[in-house]
Amino acid sequence: MARYAGGMSDGSAAGRPYHHGDLRRALLAAAATAIEESGPAALSLRDLARRAGVSHAAPAHHFGDKAGLLTAFAAEGFEMLADTLAGVHDRSGGDLLELGVGYVMFAVRHRAHFEVMFRPELFHRDDAGLTAAQQRAYAALRAGVAGLPAAPVGDEAAQAGLAAWSIVHGFATLWLGGALPADQVGDDPEAAARSVIRLLFAQPG
Amino acid sequence: MARYAGGMSDGSAAGRPYHHGDLRRALLAAAATAIEESGPAALSLRDLARRAGVSHAAPAHHFGDKAGLLTAFAAEGFEMLADTLAGVHDRSGGDLLELGVGYVMFAVRHRAHFEVMFRPELFHRDDAGLTAAQQRAYAALRAGVAGLPAAPVGDEAAQAGLAAWSIVHGFATLWLGGALPADQVGDDPEAAARSVIRLLFAQPG
DNA sequence: AGGCACATCTTGTCGATGGCAAGATATGCT
DNA sequence: AGCATATCTTGCCATCGACAAGATGTGCCT
Numbered sequence A, B: 001m002a003r004y005a006g007g008m009s010d011g012s013a014a015g016r017p018y019h020h021g022d023l024r025r026a027l028l029a030a031a032a033t034a035i036e037e038s039g040p041a042a043l044s045l046r047d048l049a050r051r052a053g054v055s056h057a058a059p060a061h062h063f064g065d066k067a068g069l070l071t072a073f074a075a076e077g078f079e080m081l082a083d084t085l086a087g088v089h090d091r092s093g094g095d096l097l098e099l100g101v102g103y104v105m106f107a108v109r110h111r112a113h114f115e116v117m118f119r120p121e122l123f124h125r126d127d128a129g130l131t132a133a134q135q136r137a138y139a140a141l142r143a144g145v146a147g148l149p150a151a152p153v154g155d156e157a158a159q160a161g162l163a164a165w166s167i168v169h170g171f172a173t174l175w176l177g178g179a180l181p182a183d184q185v186g187d188d189p190e191a192a193a194r195s196v197i198r199l200l201f202a203q204p205g
Numbered sequence C: 001a002g003g004c005a006c007a008t009c010t011t012g013t014c015g016a017t018g019g020c021a022a023g024a025t026a027t028g029c030t
Numbered sequence D: 001a002g003c004a005t006a007t008c009t010t011g012c013c014a015t016c017g018a019c020a021a022g023a024t025g026t027g028c029c030t
Helices: A023-038 A045-052 A058-063 A066-092 A096-109 A111-117 A128-146 A154-176 A189-201 B023-038 B045-052 B058-063 B066-092 B096-109 B111-117 B128-146 B154-176 B189-201
Strands: none
Touching: A023 A045, A023 A058, A023 A066, A023 A111, A045 A058, A045 A066, A058 A066, A066 A096, A066 A111, A066 A128, A096 A111, A096 A128, A096 A154, A096 A189, A111 A154, A128 A154, A154 A189, A154 B154, A154 B189, A189 B154, A189 B189, B023 B045, B023 B058, B023 B066, B023 B111, B045 B058, B045 B066, B058 B066, B066 B096, B066 B111, B066 B128, B096 B111, B096 B128, B096 B154, B096 B189, B111 B154, B128 B154, B154 B189
16 A cells, blocks of 8 residues: 655756655664664654654554554564574574574664563554554574473473573674674674573573 | 852742753652653653753753653763672672672662663764763673683673673563463572573583 | 545644743752 | 853744645546
8 A cells, every 4th residue: 555656856946856765764764874873862853854754743544642653663673684584594504603693683773662562651552553563573582492492391491591592682782872882892793692592501501 | 169058958849940951860769769750761851840849841951852861861870870880790709690689679679760771762872971881881791701610701701791681681681571370489589580590600611 | 528525635723742942939058 | 139041931933743724636437
C-alpha cells in the first residue's frame, strides 16, 4: 500500500507531490540518522519532518505521537536483530560465541536502533507489533543457548543463557557509551568482543 | 558554603526565605526522584524547580544548563559507585564475585544515577569533577580484578576485567530495562545476579 | 466517465520547555 | 555602615509535542 506515484523523482521538497509516497519509511530512516547524531533523548518529530521534506504535523498521522514512532523504530530493530542472529546461526552452525559476536556487531552497526530497543520508557511497551518482534529476537537468542556444546539443562541452561546475554549486552552498551578505555580495547569491536566473550565459554563443564 | 540560614524550617514554598540554602543539593535529589519516575529523557529543569519550590530559572545559576545538571548528577553517581565498590572490597576481602554483585545492586538501588552515568550524550563529558569521579570508580573496579585468585597477567588480566565489567553491566542494564523474562530471574536481583556472575568465574585457570 | 469515501498531508494554534537578559534580594567581607 | 557578590525572580523568545480543522490526492464503486 501507499506506493510512490508521483512523476518527479528528484526528491527535492519543492518538486515533491502532495503525497510523499513512502513517508513512514522515510521518517524511520531519518530517525536512525538523527539518533546516531544526538541520541534518542534529543530526537524531535519536527526535525524528522524537515529531513523528510514534509510539514511538522505529518509524522503524527503515521505514528500517532513520538512514542509511537519510537515503538515502530524499536520493533524494526528487533526484527533486524532477529534476522541478524538467525543469519549468524545458520552460517556458523549454531556457535554461541559467533552469536554473541553477532549481537555486539548488530549494536555497533545499528547503534540507533539498539539504543532505543532497550529503553522501554521511550515507547509503548504493549504494542502488538513490537512484542511480536521481541519474541522473534528472543527466540533467536534462546536457539543459540540451546546449541551449547556442554548442553546444560533446566536452570543451568537458563542461567547460561542469561550470562551469555548479559556479557554481550554489557560489552555492547559499554562500547557504545565510550566507557571502555581505548588503550585496553583498541578500535576493532569485533576482535575485542570475541576475546572477551571467549572468557565466558572457557569453562570446564 | 551556602549554609541554610533561614528561620522558618517548614520547607513550604510560601514560608521559604529568598535564599533556598541548599538548592544545589535539593535539585540533585529532585532529579533522582524525577528520573526514577520517568527516565532521564523526560527530565525537565522547570519540574525540578517546582519540586524544590523555586523559580524556573533558579537551576541555571547552579548548573548552567540541563547538561550541566546531569553532569553533576553523573559525577555524584560515580562517587557513590566508587564508595560502594570500595566498601564491598573491604568487607569481602577483595572477592570479585561480591564486587560484581555490589555493582549490580548499586544499579538497582540508584537506578536514576546509573541510567545517566553511562549516557554521555546527556552531560558534558570533559567536566573535571566528572572525570575525576569516573577515575575513582574505574580504579575501584580494577582493584577488584587485580585480586583475582587466578591472578591473570597482562592482556589476560585486562580481558578478564572487561569480561567481568561487561557481564555485571549487562545484567544490570537488562534488569533495569525489564528485558529479563520474569519466569527466569524471579524478583530478587541480588540472588539472580550472583548465580549469573558465578558462571563467569567457574573457569579452570 | 463520474463521484464519493478515505488516506495523506498542511496550516494554525496552544501549553510547556530550555535558555537568555535584566532586575530584585540576601550574604559576607571590609 | 556600606559595598561587592552570590543567589534567586520575572519576563521574554524560539522550539517542541499535540491537537483541530482544512486542503489535496488516491482508489474504488457504480
